[in-house]
Amino acid sequence: MHIESLELTNYRNYESLSLNFSKTINVLIGENAQGKTNIMESIYVLSMAKSHRTSNDKELIRWAEEYGKIKGDVYKKYGRLPLELTLSKKGKKAKVNHLEQNRLSDYIGQLNVVMFAPEDLHLVKGSPQVRRRFLDMEIGQISPVYLHDLLTFQKLLKQRNHLLKMHQGKSSVNDVMFDVYTDQYIQAAVSVIRKRFQFMELLQKWAEPIHFGISRGLEKLEVRYNPVSGLDQNATFEQMADFLQQKLQAGRAQELARGVTLTGPHRDDLQFFVNGYDVQTYGSQGQQRTTALSLKLAEIELIKQEVGESPVLLLDDVLSELDDYRQSHLLNTIQGEVQTFVTTTSVDGIDHETITQAAIFNVKQGHVDGGA
C-alpha cells in the first residue's frame, strides 16, 4: 500500500498543507524544528489514531486553534481509500471512505505503517514500557481484536487499582466488586498475554533470518516474551487463568500494601538474545542497533504476510544514526517495494543510489516545496 496524498489543517505548525507523494522514496529535508517530524507524525497518527511522541492529542492541534485535521488518500490493492481523522477538544473522529467509524479499533489498521525513529534504537536498552508500547502498537495494527482486548484490560486494571488504592494498608478488600473485577481482569489479561505470545512467535520467525543476514551470518537472534507472572506459553487459556488467579492471591498482601495490581501484562517485558546472550546486558551498541533494525525489518515482513500488502515505512532522522553498512542493508531491503519517507537535515550523510531517485521535499517553517 502507499499514501498518494496528504492534507493537513491546523496540525502542529501547519495551518494548511497539501502534498502528493512518490510511491517509492520521499525525502523531507530541512533544518531542525521546521516541521519534518510533524509530517511523519501526522502519517503515523493517520494510521494509528495516536501519536508516537505524545499521548496528549491536544498537542497535535495547532496552537490557539479549536481542531486539527489529517486527510490522506491511501492506495491499496483494491483501490483508493480516503482516510480522515479530526482532532478536537471533544475527542477524535475517524472516517474511512467518508464514513464515520463508531470505534477507533475499526479505523486503526486501514493504513499500516512502520516507524523507525532514533528512540527505537533504545528498544533493547530502554525501559520495559518502551518494549510494551512497541508490542501493543504493532499487534494493534494487525489485530483490531487485540486493541479491543487491550482496552478492556486497561479499564479493568484501572477499576481494580482504584479499589486497591481505597483499601491500601488494610488486611483485605471488603468490597464484593473486587472479586468480580479480579475475575474479569484475569480473563482480559490472559487474552492479551496469549496474543502477545502469538505475535512474538511471528516476530521471531521473521527477525531471526534478517538479523542473521545483517550480521553476515554471525549472529542468531532470539526474541522472547517474558511475562512477569512466569506463565507457560503452551498452557491453555484456563490453565493460564488459574495460574494468574493463584499469583494474584499469593501477592494480595503486597498489592494491598502498595495499592496497585502487581501481576499482569502491564508489567511484562521482552527479551532479546544474540547467540544465547541477553543483548540488553551483554550486547555491544552495534548489536543493539542491529537488533532494533532487524525487528523493524521483521515488522515490515510480518505486516506484509498478515495483511497481504507492504506497510509504509517512516524513517525519522534515523538513517544518519546507522553506519553505511546498516544503512545500505535497510535501503536495499525496501528498494522499490515499500513506500518510504525519510527525514534528514542533509542528504550528504546518506550514501545510497535510492536517494538519488527520491521525491525531495524542502521543509521550512511550516511550508513545504517540491515533491512528486
Ligand SMILES: Nc1ncnc2c1ncn2[C@@H]1O[C@H](COP(=O)(O)OP(=O)(O)OP(=O)(O)O)[C@@H](O)[C@H]1O
Ligand atoms: N501544536 C503546535 N502548534 C504550532 N506549532 C507547533 C506545535 N507543536 C509543535 N510545533 C512547532 O513545530 C516545530 C517542530 O517541528 P518538528 O518536530 O517537525 O521538527 P523537525 O523539522 O523534525 O526538526 P528536528 O530535525 O529537530 O527533529 C517547532 O517549531 C514547534 O514549535
